[in-house]
Amino acid sequence: MRAVVIHELSGPESVEVREVDEPDRSHELSDDVVVIDVVAAGVSFPELLQTRGRYQHAPELPFTPGLEVAGTVKWAPPDFHFSVGDEVMAFTNQGGMAQVAVAPAFTVFSKPSVLSFAEGAACILNLHTAYFAVHTRARISDGETVVVHGAAGGLGTALCSIASLAGARVIAVVSSEAKAEVAVAAGAHHAVLTDDDWRQCVNDLCPEGVDIVCDPVGGSRLTDSLRTLRAQGRYVVLGYTEGAVSEVKTNRLLLNNLDVIGAGWGAYVRNDPAAFRRIGDAVNDLIINAGLRPIVGHRFRLDDAAQALSLLENREAMGKVVLELE
Numbered sequence: 001m002r003a004v005v006i007h008e009l010s011g012p013e014s015v016e017v018r019e020v021d022e023p024d025r026s027h028e029l030s031d032d033v034v035v036i037d038v039v040a041a042g043v044s045f046p047e048l049l050q051t052r053g054r055y056q057h058a059p060e061l062p063f064t065p066g067l068e069v070a071g072t073v074k075w076a077p078p079d080f081h082f083s084v085g086d087e088v089m090a091f092t093n094q095g096g097m098a099q100v101a102v103a104p105a106f107t108v109f110s111k112p113s114v115l116s117f118a119e120g121a122a123c124i125l126n127l128h129t130a131y132f133a134v135h136t137r138a139r140i141s142d143g144e145t146v147v148v149h150g151a152a153g154g155l156g157t158a159l160c161s162i163a164s165l166a167g168a169r170v171i172a173v174v175s176s177e178a179k180a181e182v183a184v185a186a187g188a189h190h191a192v193l194t195d196d197d198w199r200q201c202v203n204d205l206c207p208e209g210v211d212i213v214c215d216p217v218g219g220s221r222l223t224d225s226l227r228t229l230r231a232q233g234r235y236v237v238l239g240y241t242e243g244a245v246s247e248v249k250t251n252r253l254l255l256n257n258l259d260v261i262g263a264g265w266g267a268y269v270r271n272d273p274a275a276f277r278r279i280g281d282a283v284n285d286l287i288i289n290a291g292l293r294p295i296v297g298h299r300f301r302l303d304d305a306a307q308a309l310s311l312l313e314n315r316e317a318m319g320k321v322v323l324e325l326e
């Protein structure tokens with residue numbers, strides 16, 4: 001089968017698409033995996049970091065990356081609730097950027113028929129993380145105000161959509177007008193530009209301070225984010241696309257009774273299938289009954305995986321980047 005292969009850690013340009021063996025069929029003895037004919041595979045920041053050996057999950061070289069896929073069931077355990085040919089989306093964790101992928105059974109969800117396969121491949125990582133961050137960790141309430149950094153990115157658009165559907169007023173922070181349009185399409189009510197003194201712009205929109213800041217960017221965004229919060233506001237840490245891990249001066253928390261909250265979805269669901277299903281079912285319910293849709297901004301052929309990953313590195317991606325195999 002054809003698969004994307006990371007064979008050295010020198011960045012997206014060195015990624016290759018090769019003929020490799022299909023996954024070992026001995027898993028068919030197991031009750032806890034599903035084999036999927038992949039139609040679309042998601043491309044995200046963690047896979048970009050893997051091309052440089054900068055992600056916490058660093059498999060031995062060479063390996064096929066790919067956290068999530070949508071496709072049809074090729075093999076499922078006997079008596080499992082999916083059968084051969086069913087349309088599904090799944091979190092593969094690794095190996096998704098290939099014609100055939102294996103996923104832990106508890107990570108496999110029915111692909112709602114309203115979603116294309118590309119949208120299905122854009123669901124799990126970002127929408128589940130956003131739901132976890134906004135509901136489970138930040139405990140959002142109807143009518144609160146939420147700032148989202150990197151709001152036109154894969155996770156950023158998901159945060160805008162989920163917070164907006166929760167009844168929040170959402171302010172997107174983005175680096176260009178084009179990205180502002182994407183964030184607003186995802187559900188943001190306002191968009192402010194990083195170059196325009198974003199903190200002042202947020203303050204103009206919400207002089208009393210915001211309730212929640214969701215931050216996948218990190219680095220220099222931290223201090224000004226804490227300054228935009230109202231008393232007892234919550235800052236939610238999601239990632240560090242800017243590069244540096246931000247450090248909190250705790251006096252800022254004391255001054256205004258602020259909470260700094262970690263939202264690591266993978267760490268939360270990895271060993272807790274019930275939590276994985278609970279979040280996934282809630283997201284699927286929003287897709288089916290509330291019109292939630294992942295924003296797919298870029299579609300590439302499998303052979304163009306290096307280009308897809310470069311888009312993320314060059315800060316050019318808007319919405320989710322997806323590889324299409326059919």
Ligand SMILES: NC(=O)c1ccc[n+]([C@@H]2O[C@H](COP(=O)([O-])OP(=O)(O)OC[C@H]3O[C@@H](n4cnc5c(N)ncnc54)[C@H](OP(=O)(O)O)[C@@H]3O)[C@@H](O)[C@H]2O)c1
Binds near residue numbers: 043045149151156
């Ligand atoms: N906590 C979790 O459970 C979890 C789950 C999934 C992903 N993540 C993390 O969330 C982050 C975002 O992932 P993603 O897939 O949404 O990435 P993405 O689509 O590339 O979006 C990232 C956004 O970060 C902003 N950014 C600021 N400085 C940047 C830089 N130097 N290089 C690239 N982007 C920069 C960009 O927005 P502007 O240009 O508008 O500033 C960009 O749109 C990553 O750190 C990822 O590891 C965390």
